[in-house]
Amino acid sequence: MYNLPEISEVIEPQIVEQIIDQIDNSGKIVITTHISPDGDAIGSSLAMYHFIKNRGKNVMIIVPNSFPYFLKWMAGANDIEIFEYNPSAGHQILMNADLIFSLDYNILKRAGSMCTSIEESKATKIMIDHHPSPGEDFDIIVSKPQISSTSELIFRFFYQAGRYNEITKAEAESIYCGMMTDTGGFTYNSADPEIYEIISLLIRKDIDKDAIYSNVFNNYSEERFRLLGFTLSQRMEVYHDKHSALLYLSNEDQSQFRFSKGDTEGFVNHPLSIKGIIFSTFIREEEGMVKLSFRSQKSFRCNEFASEFFNGGGHVNASGGEFQGSLEEALKIYSKGLEKYKERLIAAVKED
Numbered sequence: 001m002y003n004l005p006e007i008s009e010v011i012e013p014q015i016v017e018q019i020i021d022q023i024d025n026s027g028k029i030v031i032t033t034h035i036s037p038d039g040d041a042i043g044s045s046l047a048m049y050h051f052i053k054n055r056g057k058n059v060m061i062i063v064p065n066s067f068p069y070f071l072k073w074m075a076g077a078n079d080i081e082i083f084e085y086n087p088s089a090g091h092q093i094l095m096n097a098d099l100i101f102s103l104d105y106n107i108l109k110r111a112g113s114m115c116t117s118i119e120e121s122k123a124t125k126i127m128i129d130h131h132p133s134p135g136e137d138f139d140i141i142v143s144k145p146q147i148s149s150t151s152e153l154i155f156r157f158f159y160q161a162g163r164y165n166e167i168t169k170a171e172a173e174s175i176y177c178g179m180m181t182d183t184g185g186f187t188y189n190s191a192d193p194e195i196y197e198i199i200s201l202l203i204r205k206d207i208d209k210d211a212i213y214s215n216v217f218n219n220y221s222e223e224r225f226r227l228l229g230f231t232l233s234q235r236m237e238v239y240h241d242k243h244s245a246l247l248y249l250s251n252e253d254q255s256q257f258r259f260s261k262g263d264t265e266g267f268v269n270h271p272l273s274i275k276g277i278i279f280s281t282f283i284r285e286e287e288g289m290v291k292l293s294f295r296s297q298k299s300f301r302c303n304e305f306a307s308e309f310f311n312g313g314g315h316v317n318a319s320g321g322e323f324q325g326s327l328e329e330a331l332k333i334y335s336k337g338l339e340k341y342k343e344r345l346i347a348a349v350k351e352d
């Protein structure tokens with residue numbers, strides 16, 4: 001028999017108990033996550049879904065809008081309801097819920113169009129998340145910004161609850177997927193040695209980690225690959241004096257390559273491979289608005305940039321924002337912002 005390693009109790013033990021009690025004593029349970037769900041959002045939601053379902057409880061997942069095709073291989077992904085497709089049915093489900101989980105988001109606003117329904121619902125609300133600055137509209141809050149993914153937090157919750165032996169392969173796959181995607185395949189924000197203890201425990205559940213990597217990162221369409229080439233060669237600006245790079249795509253660019261949801265996932269990371277570049281921005285036009293993604297290295301806090309200029313936020317080295325206006329206006333604001341942050345960028349490069 002394999003001796004289970006000791007893993008720090010990151011979640012307060014009484015909170016673990018309270019969450020288990022809530023699950024066992026609630027009739028209808030609904031799991032929600034943030035707008036434009038990513039691998040961690042879907043992975044953590046599905047892991048929790050399987051756990052609750054296996055306890056014989058009534059549970060469903062509702063996400064604000066659709067999620068990318070390369071996450072659909074996960075067991076249970078077809079059971080996920082998309083709020084945007086039928087808002088009145090979604091509203092009713094949230095109003096009738098006894099318990100609502102908010103996974104991988106820190107404030108209700110991040111649930112997009114579902115926000116008001118969650119707010120109005122009388123259900124008990126539990127947030128489990130790893131973004132800084134949690135909101136207060138929840139009854140139980142597990143907010144651990146030092147943990148690299150919400151999926152890892154879900155694993156820790158299961159482990160602390162003493163149910164490692166009961167974790168199923170489907171749960172382990174979803175958790176691994178979330179941990180992998182939120183750390184770029186364990187290439188950033190993943191220096192905590194316990195991450196690798198956890199991976200080892202997941203592999204013992206017979207998951208095929210290489211197949212999971214391939215399902216997510218080697219499963220793109222040809223158009224997506226060509227769009228990446230186009231973006232890097234035609235829509236990239238590099239500002240060496242500011243250690244920054246910018247990628248941008250108009251609506252027209254995207255339709256030329258038959259853009260489909262998730263196609264630009266990960267684009268923003270590429271410019272960080274240029275020597276000396278520590279801040280990368282990707283600006284993408286959407287219907288009537290503009291979506292921004294930021295990535296940084298070292299101590300440069302891209303979430304401050306996101307919040308100061310683009311109504312956004314997120315992690316120190318990975319953040320995002322939105323802008324209600326044209327691509328041209330967003331590009332102008334970005335340029336001004338970059339000028340203002342120039343000294344901070346230079347200082348961050350000089351460190352260590």
Ligand code: 5GP
Binds near residue numbers: 319
């Ligand atoms: P991505 O660039 O992958 O869409 O998002 C990176 C990170 O930034 C995620 O952790 C996400 O939670 C956060 N983020 C993305 N968009 C927004 C936004 O519009 N507002 C806030 N507050 N955070 C965002």
Ligand code: MN
Binds near residue numbers: 040104148150
């Ligand atoms: Mn996450």
